[in-house]
Amino acid sequence: MAKSHTCSGEPPVGTKGNPSSPVDKVNGKTGKKKKNKRRQRPACQNATDSLCSSVTVEDQSKQTKKRSARSKQEKSAQQTSDRSNREQSTQTESPESVQTQIETPSDQGIHSPATESKSTQTLKTSFTLHQAYWGKSSTDDGSVDELAPQSISISNQLTVISWNIDGLDLENVYSRSKGLLSHLGNCKANSQERLNQLRRVWKWMKEAPLDHTVIFGGDTNLRDWEVKKLGGLPNGIFDVWEMLGEPEESRYTWDTSINDNKEIPNSIRIRFDRLFFRPAGAQDTRFFLGAVCLRLPEAEIMHTKENSCCCSFEDCKLTTEWLLSRTRHRPKIAIVCGSGLGLLAENASNKQDVRYEDIPNFPFLVMRGVLYLVTSKANPVSSCKEGFTSTRVIQCARFGIRFPCMSDAYSKALRKLALDITAELGYSNFVREGVYCMVSGPNFETIAEARMLHILGSDSVGMSTVPEVTVAKHCGLSVLGLSLITNKVSLDYSREEKVNHEEVLQISKMRAEMLQNVLMTFIARSHQVDPINNNNPNAV
Numbered sequence: 001m002a003k004s005h006t007c008s009g010e011p012p013v014g015t016k017g018n019p020s021s022p023v024d025k026v027n028g029k030t031g032k033k034k035k036n037k038r039r040q041r042p043a044c045q046n047a048t049d050s051l052c053s054s055v056t057v058e059d060q061s062k063q064t065k066k067r068s069a070r071s072k073q074e075k076s077a078q079q080t081s082d083r084s085n086r087e088q089s090t091q092t093e094s095p096e097s098v099q100t101q102i103e104t105p106s107d108q109g110i111h112s113p114a115t116e117s118k119s120t121q122t123l124k125t126s127f128t129l130h131q132a133y134w135g136k137s138s139t140d141d142g143s144v145d146e147l148a149p150q151s152i153s154i155s156n157q158l159t160v161i162s163w164n165i166d167g168l169d170l171e172n173v174y175s176r177s178k179g180l181l182s183h184l185g186n187c188k189a190n191s192q193e194r195l196n197q198l199r200r201v202w203k204w205m206k207e208a209p210l211d212h213t214v215i216f217g218g219d220t221n222l223r224d225w226e227v228k229k230l231g232g233l234p235n236g237i238f239d240v241w242e243m244l245g246e247p248e249e250s251r252y253t254w255d256t257s258i259n260d261n262k263e264i265p266n267s268i269r270i271r272f273d274r275l276f277f278r279p280a281g282a283q284d285t286r287f288f289l290g291a292v293c294l295r296l297p298e299a300e301i302m303h304t305k306e307n308s309c310c311c312s313f314e315d316c317k318l319t320t321e322w323l324l325s326r327t328r329h330r331p332k333i334a335i336v337c338g339s340g341l342g343l344l345a346e347n348a349s350n351k352q353d354v355r356y357e358d359i360p361n362f363p364f365l366v367m368r369g370v371l372y373l374v375t376s377k378a379n380p381v382s383s384c385k386e387g388f389t390s391t392r393v394i395q396c397a398r399f400g401i402r403f404p405c406m407s408d409a410y411s412k413a414l415r416k417l418a419l420d421i422t423a424e425l426g427y428s429n430f431v432r433e434g435v436y437c438m439v440s441g442p443n444f445e446t447i448a449e450a451r452m453l454h455i456l457g458s459d460s461v462g463m464s465t466v467p468e469v470t471v472a473k474h475c476g477l478s479v480l481g482l483s484l485i486t487n488k489v490s491l492d493y494s495r496e497e498k499v500n501h502e503e504v505l506q507i508s509k510m511r512a513e514m515l516q517n518v519l520m521t522f523i524a525r526s527h528q529v530d531p532i533n534n535n536n537p538n539a540v
């Protein structure tokens with residue numbers, strides 16, 4: 001970021017024209033101190049005008065008349081005159097109706113190495129907002145369309161420069177990382193205009209598809225009080241400078257005490273140039289976010305939402321968006337902690353806590369250390385009207401395919417990695433692979449039930465895991481199941497020992513450190529073997 005106001009700096013990449021020096025223009029004027037201060041902004045505006053337009057509000061009737069008689073030269077003259085009117089604009093149209101003039105990289109070279117800047121591969125063309133987000137050009141033949149019809153036929157324009165950001169997305173997926181660059185209305189007097197523009201920019205950012213990272217940056221001309229006036233940054237949009245810890249040395253991007261614009265007598269320091277960041281959501285962990293990094297509740301039973309187990313697709317989407325808007329984290333891996341494994345969450349660094357009861361539409365019954373996606377008592381489905389049972393979720397094809405196959409529910413590659421890691425850590429003696437069977441409980445088995453499960457081929461039994469695994473698989477996640485064996489299940493009527501919950505918790509605590517070692521190593525190495533997130537084509 002330039003230390004002086006970018007109005008007087010380099011033009012943004014790919015813009016046409018060469019800004020005349022704003023310093024010269026300021027130099028050309030004389031006057032009292034107070035006036036000098038004011039003059040600085042129009043000078044900037046001149047510079048800006050030759051860079052790219054900020055916002056245009058054109059008189060529609062004038063436009064119509066002019067259009068009918070316009071020759072090619074007249075068109076370009078019109079552009080110039082339009083620019084001079086921009087600062088008086090106001091607009092209220094919906095973003096979808098707004099046409100943007102966009103510079104975008106051509107599709108060639110999309111897969112070139114991250115070090116190779118694509119910012120030079122620009123093409124001036126016109127996009128609808130929708131196209132901008134999806135990376136489609138209205139001039140697919142690559143021709144330069146300086147004045148696309150739609151860009152002059154509407155009354156309000158916000159000029160945006162869009163480019164792909166090399167390397168930001170690890171997979172270098174063209175459509176995922178979008179940058180938007182614009183110059184918002186300038187001058188103090190244009191505050192209202194600027195705020196209108198900012199509102200629209202934020203709306204676009206928020207409405208961008210969840211799997212897109214969106215960065216908006218530029219000479220925003222914003223004052224801190226203006227951002228406050230709009231109620232502060234919207235949830236899910238972050239100011240990059242704030243994200244970096246608000247480093248004092250880069251607070252001001254227009255600082256007349258240190259820049260070379262000597263004509264300004266007073267020291268004026270403002271953070272005009274800003275970058276806003278709307279991170280993409282990790283699609284496939286979206287319905288598991290509630291289970292990630294959550295501090296487990298103290299109370300034995302934290303909260304029961306009776307009759308509120310509504311989990312339509314829209315409900316889940318809302319829940320997901322709520323969670324995404326409260327964290328910058330975009331997890332690739334979700335861990336559902338079992339009994340007594342809250343320690344794993346306790347020891348996490350850089351964590352963010354979310355209370356279950358604060359999460360909208362989150363149907364649950366929570367007991368210590370366990371997140372139940374199924375509020376299962378005797379009759380899980382009837383107690384859960386539209387239930388968030390795994391079967392109900394699967395009935396909604398928008399979460400994933402209609403009949404997901406569970407024969408490979410537990411990823412072979414992830415299992416192998418876990419076994420390798422436990423061997424390396426010297427835990428082999430503790431580790432077995434086997435069949436886990438879930439019964440909803442919440443009671444331990446009778447001996448007859450235990451015998452039945454044994455006959456059916458079950459090596460272990462618990463009250464969780466299977467619903468979470470089913471939903472995760474449905475969402476396209478690769479899954480690893482790790483169960484800590486805490487007690488023996490009695491198959492013998494003469495056996496005196498009885499299993500109890502305290503024993504289960506005690507053993508869990510005893511082995512928590514071991515499990516933590518396995519998990520931490522696993523997380524660090526999981527990317528080596530399997531794409532953790534199989535992108536779910538149905539995900540929205």
Ligand SMILES: O=P(O)(O)O[C@@H]1C[C@H](O)[C@@H](CO)O1
Nearest residue numbers: 338339370462463464501504
């Ligand atoms: O799924 P698991 O077996 O971990 O959950 C049950 C419920 C209780 O937390 C515990 C019983 O002691 O195991």
Ligand SMILES: Nc1nc2[nH]cnc2c(=O)[nH]1
Nearest residue numbers: 444461462463489499504
């Ligand atoms: N169903 C069941 N769940 C458990 N969780 C921990 N131990 C047990 C057990 O013995 N049975």
